Every structure is written in structure tokens, then in C-alpha cells.
Amino acid sequence: MIETIIALATPAGESALAVIRISGPLSHIIAKEACDCTNPTPRKTYLVDYQSSDGETLDQVVITLFNKGKSYTGEDSLEISCHGNPLIIELISKDLMNRGCRIAQPGEFTKQAFLNGKIDLPQAESVAQIIAAKNEQSLALAQRNLKGKLSNKLLSIQKDILGLQASIEAHIDFPEDDLIKEDHNKYQQNVKTIIKELETLLLQANRTKLLAKNIRVVLAGLPNVGKSSLFNALAGKNRALIHSDAGTTRDYLEFDIKIGKYWITLVDTAGVHNASEEIELAGIEMSLEQAEEADLFLWVIDNSVPHPSELPKDFTKLIQSKPTLLIRNKSDLGENDWIPNYKKTPKAINISSTEKSGLKQFERLLLELIQEITGVDAENEYLVSVRHELLIKNCLDELNHFLQKSKEKVGEEITSLHLSEAREKLDMMIGRKTNEDMLDILFGEFCIGK
């Protein structure tokens, strides 16, 4: 029995259309039952209504069927192009899972293609490497998403679920031991808390677009060097206040721009120096916070002054630890071409924010740096994050089933099953936990043994 797997094949939300790719024996059945399209001619497109198993029309979609042996994976395949609306994608994916499909593992389509002889033997190595890379990327993305919050949160939720299971399993497997009485209300309470946390996570993710995380680029430097001017120049509009007085910017300011394929959140900060005024100090404190969360620094200096003084120590350290581009601004006034005396000299560029000179070259340098740090292209990353989102939603479904079944009082072996399934979804994002891990908690927490 081969399973039917699904994955999103396009970066949704970017364009008007999204493509969901299905591979496996259910392809024909889905064409027939969800799209009312019996025996479609392969490779021909059909405009149909997609109907969920509950009989609800989810979207008008275009489907294309590929027969076994003639598709990318070599299995029966179906491509569904739907509207790029995330909600529609989610509903269709969920329905596909109800119909027996499973979300693909990283690289699984390529693997199927290989196993079906669609990719030949000498390429095995590259296939394996793709899978390894995709897996790495998936883990790395979970780490980076929401500034690491996603993976931390998921890890802690995974632990919570294991703990819950440990308690339930202790009572199933050691019914005659003198255990703390089972508190079903507490189980439900705990699961409700987990559900809330996951929902908040999704909400945050959706609102800030951080699941497909923007790269945070922070402008830092001494006061009055022209950070805000550069910010405005890149944003293409006057968002930040600019003034010839030092210390103009007090609060930080964000603006999303796109450079190449990448979405970037540009952050303007207050100039840092050894300030005395309290409000200024608060601003500088905030700049430091921003600097800590930066993926990439734009260190702005004034190229027209003879000796740009160094930044406070905290910053110097951060700047040396993260990818940094040195921007020598105000090059229209003079070119001092200062270079910091660091172990690793950052790439530097001379520009003028007011004259808007050197900006094209600056963008090119920035793009290079971004590619260096992401190592993968943004499209893929977006797909991975959509997969994460779906998995989290799956996990939520199982947890809600847990609650429902607990109310029906069906027996712990059933409720525990839903917890296992919920955990499995997390495992797919952040690494697998086994029954042994559960037993470790169980024996650590419960005094077992007559």
C-alpha cells in the first residue's frame, strides 16, 4: 500500500494562485469525489468546484491529472490550482487529509520520483542531498521562525504532551500501583492551555508574516550619520524624521521592503553613543534590543568625517558576531574610507543617502549577504513554513479531538491515541520523540512498582 502525500508547490499569498500537489493512489479518487471529475484525460486541465467531504464547495479550482509513470513522482498525481488565499489552501489541505492523504516529509516527492525510476541511479546522491538539505532547512526554519520562539514553543509543547501521556500511560499500565489519582479535568485544562498556545502562535505567525519570516535588517550607528535618511531612501517614502540635530530618532521604526525575492523588515534605530539624557538612554537601550534580534546589520558611518569614532562595546560585539555591511554614508561630502580593525573585515560600500548614489550597488551587496545567510531561496522557505503551519493545524485538530473524546468518556487508550497523533505532528517539525522518552518521564514522575 502506497500512501498518498500532499504538498504545496507554490509560494501562496505571493500570487493569485496556489498549486497543491498530490501524489499517490488516491489521486483518481480525489478527482472523482472532490472535483466531480471521473476519469479525466491526463495532462488536460479542468475547471471544477472543489467539494469537501462534508459537501461544501471550498473553491473553484483547476485540476490536472497525471497518470502513473507519467508524473514527476511516477505515481498517479493530481495538481490542484486554487486561489492563493491561505484559508482556502488550509481548508483544501485539511479535506485532503480527511480523505486519507498525508503531508509530505521534506524531499519526499523527489524520493518517490527516484524510487519510481524517474530520476536515474547516478543521481541518487544528489537526491539524498536534496532531502538532507530540505530536512536541515525545515529544522533551521523552525529555529529561526518567530525569532526562535516557534521551535522553543513547539519543544515545550512537545514536552507538555509527553508529560500528559506519561500520566495517562502510568494509569493504564500500572492500574494497581498507588498513583496520584487521575485528574481528568486537569488533563483537559492542560490540553486547553496547549491549544491556546498553539493558536496564539498561529495568530502571531499570520499577523506578522513571521512564519515565512522576513529577514530583519537593522540600521545602526552613531547619531546623525544618516540612518534615517537611508531608511527613507530604501523605503521610497519619508517614514522617518530627519534632522540635522543628533538624536533625532528615539523610537525604532520598521518598514517592509522586497529586495530580489526576499522580504525584508528594515529597522531604523536611535543613534548610539554615550548619552546622558534619560529619554535618549531609553532609546539607545531599545536600539540594543533591536540589534540583538537582527539577522543582518547595516552599520552606518559618516564618511565625511576624518575619524569616525567606534560604537559602544555592546554594539561592537554584536556587530562582529552577525553579518554586517558597513555603509559609508555622506560620501558626497568626502571619502575617508575608514575600515574598522576587526578580525573579519565587513564588506563596505560608499553611498550618499541624500544624493541617492551607490544605492543599486548597495542592494546587490545586500542581496549577496542575504543569500549567504539563508543558504536557500526564499520560495522554498515559504513552502516549508506553510508545511509547518499545516502541521500545527493538524496538531490542533488532534488536541481538539482529545477534548471531545474526553467529554464522551471513551477511555484513555483513545484519548492517548489523539495525543500521540498530535505529538507526531510536532515531531515532524522539530525531531522525533519515542516511547522511551515518555517512559523516562513516567518513571521520573511516578513511583511505580509494587
Add this chain to the structure above:
Amino acid sequence: MTLRVNTPSKPYDVIVCGAGHAGCEAAIAASKQGADVLLLTGNLDTIAQMSCNPAIGGQGKGQIVREIDALGGEMALNADFTAIQFKLLNTSKGKAVQAPRAQCDKKAYQLRMKHVLEQQPNLTLFQSMVDGLIVQKSSCKGVTSSMGLHFYGKTVIVTTGTFLQASTHIGQSKSEGGRLGDHSAKGLSAHFIKHGIELRRFKTGTPPRLLGNSINFDGLDEQSGDKNPSKFAFYDSRSDSEMFHVEQNRRWAIKNNQVLGSNLVKCFLTSTTETTHKHINENLHLSPLYKGDIVGTGPRYCPSIEDKVVRFSNKDSHRIHLEPEGVNTDEWYINGLSTCLPFEIQQKVLKSIPGLENAKIIRPAYAVEYDYAPPTQLNKCLESLLIKSLFFAGQINGTSGYEEAAAQGLIAGINASRSALGLDSLSIYRNEGYIGVLIDDLTTKGVTEPYRMFTSRAEHRLLFNHGSAEHRFLLKSQAYNLHSRSRRENIRNQLQTTDTWIKTLETTKAESGITYAHQIKSVSELEILFPESFHQLPRSVQDEVIYRITYDGYLKREIAAAKRIKNAENLEIPPSFSYNSLPGLRTECMEKLNQLKPSTLGQASRISGVNPADISIIHIYLERFTKLQKDEGD
């Protein structure tokens, strides 16, 4: 039967070493396969002895005993016929995790099993200590034993339990022996090591035994058995001759049967006090566990009382169960008080426990430390990967528990005899039942503490409800000839009846206008007015029908998932396959795989630290490997 002429050219088919729970099942199963079997054991009086508590079954274990019965083993009948109290555990939970347990009369259990062995055709029982292996060209040809005897066999099964280089500890006092008062097996360990088989150390312990008339039972909580015993063996499919094969024999007094096999005794409950814990804490330094005299790892689920007091210091009391060891003795087993503290302290500890103030110890508590052979050195037929025709079963494989031992004995017995007879081997997979989980866990993951079954070890335990064991193993029992033809027919008919009734109840409407199946899923079984003919079915069939209807959706899901396991199980990893230099495979994962050498992709996927992506990579290279090999062959 006397010992027959036995030479290298006229070997036994199977030689079993040690008549514990594993050895007995192994010998019986082998002889049922038609093999000529020799069972050697150190002492005929300790055949099938329960070294520890006088009970068979319990969570996970009870299901195993039923599976043993479904695969033609003896343990279920032996427990049923010698039981003195029955209990079905987890009745407040779902049926998937309910399990039978029985207190047995220890002596009767042993004697009955001994008599089964005595009567079994082609089985020779002989008292002798095995002290060495006869190995030629990495293949086992027999054993040497005390009195300088040599026994030749086409296959050898080692079931020596806790006896290898065994030492028992009571406080500072240490002596040799696999049980207190028993022998220790010495020569064998050296032989294993010589042949490259790795050995490690485990420990386990047992509580003191008390004289019943010195216990004050007044005021202690009574624990009696269930009114309707839930037995281990499947009776609906059996003919009398398959039920009373021992009892029919005149030598086995049938009157015994009239007493045993029902609820005869009560157990009692008491608990430790603060004084108990004080004594223990004050004397910890005298426990060999804490002094470091015992190096072997003990089971976390069977901690000594000193462990419980230390690790759970916030608990001011621990439960103690008092269980009779039989009906013809007043010896009581003190469940929960396993320890290796010195004898004087044991007495002090007892005095601090309600009801035991004046109790007399007739056997002290002790710990035993022994060699085991890490089971990753075996294939799933339980045959050694290093020495051909040498099988291992029971506690020697790092497990603990009578049921786990018996199950392995059964599988090793079937496989050793089939190998000797030139027949194909039997593997039980983890999607088929607890025995499959047991063997798969042992042979792929190995053990870090004495291994015991928990239902949570099975990914798909909903499929493994104890009532379905016969149905689940019908095909296997057919293919490997594990039952009489009539029993097989009966099981098949039952399965058919079950399937038919499920369909009937799914389609027939009750008076209320909704289908029976719907009712079963929504209201309690007792509220349903089933058709009269349903009630006429055997209880076991009714139960199974209701179970399968209740969990219908879940079972379908589980079956699909279990199939996935099976598919991956079909992808064998040849021994010559190398994980080194597979691009993309993480080092940590590579090391694990090199060490554990899984034999299928399915096994590999269950190793902790091996992620789905790693499995994909291995899968790809496996495919390449087999294709290249085929190309070379062409």
C-alpha cells in the same frame, strides 16, 4: 523416557538448557513441531518456578499470555488450572487495555508444568547443569554438562534465566546463585565470551516471604478476586483433549483441579509508615545498591523499597500487598518490599508496618545480579547472529518477567525445531501483537534495563485487545501448524461468525429505529436489547463483535498505520549494506545504525535519533544498492 544414544551423527533436533518459563515453552513448542527434544535443567524441583511474585499476567503481560495461547503455548492453561485468584485489570478503562491477571499456587504451577513436560512426546527431561557449548565453524553442535556428559543437537536454545555468573546479595552477605538457595551457572559465560558473544550485568530483587499465621490481618484491606474469572486460555475453540491434556492423565490428581482454577484466596493491603522510611534512610549505607557492590542495572518499574524511599522522598507511605504463595502452604509474598538491606534491618522494617509487627520472615529478601546477553546479537527468530543454530530466550536476553520469558521460549522453540527439521522460520512482527513488539524491541533497540512489556510500547495497541489474540494469529497458526486441525477450524468459524455479526448489527435496526451498531457506539452495552440469537453466541464472540464495532473508526486507522509498518518491514537491509559515507546522513544517526544493524527499514525507523529524512536517504541508497547488486548478478 531414558536418555537415548546421542552422538554427533545422531543428534537431538533441539537441546534446551534450563527449564524455567522460557525453557518449558521452548521444549514443548519444539516437540509439538515434531522435533526430538532434550531439556536439560539444573534441578527438576525448580521447573517453571516463579522466582518472584506468585502471579501470572497483568498489564501487557496478560495479553502476552493470551497470545502465547493463541500460538499453541502452555502458559495460559497452566496458569488457569493452578490459579487461586483471578482479576481482570483496568475494567474502568477501555477494552483495549484490559488485561487478565491471576494469583497462582506456585507449587501446583510447577508440578503441572513438570507433568506436561513428562507427558510430551519426543521430549526428554534430564537433570544436569550445562557448562559449555560445542561449537564448530561458528555453528553450535551441542553442549557439555556436569558429570562430563556431552549432548549433541542440531540446535541449542539457551534459557538459563538469572543464573549466569549469578550472585545474590543480602546486605553485606553475598553468595552465588541465580535464586537464593539455588545454583549459579559458571562455565557458560566464559564460553559465550570466547565465541564473541557480549555479556552485560543486570540486577533484580525480591521481597521477603512471611509465615501467614504470624501476620495480623485484622484491619487490613481485603482484596478478593473477580466473581467471574477471566481466564487466559481460549476455551471455545478447544476440544477436551486440548484442555485437559494433563488433567486426563491419572497421575495428575483431578481433584486438584476441583480446588484450583477458581477464586480461593484473598490478598491483603497494608503500607509502609514514617518509621519504615526512617529505618531505611538510616541504613542505606548497608544496602549493596547504595554501597556500589551491585553494578548491574535494575528495572525502574520494580524498584527496591530503598529506591522508592530515596527517589520519592515526598511520599510518606508506599503500598504493600500481601499475597499467598499457594493453598498448601502458609508462605506469603510481600509485594512492594523488595530489598537487599541486611536481614536485621529487614526485620526492623517489617515491625514498622501495620499487620506485620510480629511477622516471621521465612525467606529473606535479596537482590540477584546476573549476566545477560544483549539481545541485539539475535535475529528476529531469536537465533544468534554470531553462532548458527544457537538460540536465546528468556531473562538471558535482558528481559524480566515470566510471560516475556515464556513468549520468547515459544518463538525460539518453534524456530529452533523448524530449523532442525529443515522448515522455514516463524517471525512475529510488531504489527501482529505484543509478542512481535517484544521481539522487535529486543532485537533492534536492545535493552538498557531489564525489559518488561508495557502496552504503550505497542504503537497500535487498539488492535491488540486480549480477546482477539486467536483471530490475529489464525493465519500464522495455520501456516506453522501450531494447533490441531479442529481448533483451527473452530477459530476460523468464530472469526467468520464475528464478521457476519458485525455486518448484521451494522445494518439491522433495533426497535428504537437506529442500528445496533450505532447504539453500541453511543450507549452502554447493558442498555441495548440485542436480538436473542446474539446472546446465544459464546461470550468471547459477543465481546469481540462489540469491541470491533465500538472502535470501528479507530481500528481502521490503526490497521492502515500497521500496514505501513509492515511495508517498511518488507524492505530488508542486507548485512553487507554500509551506512558509512551515505551523503546527508547525520553522524549521530550513522553511528546508531552501525551499532544496531537493523535488518529492515522498518526497524531502522524505530531507532531513536533516526529521523524520517534519514530513513528516506537510507531508502534511496538501499534501492541503489540492490539495483547495483542485481546488475552485477546479471
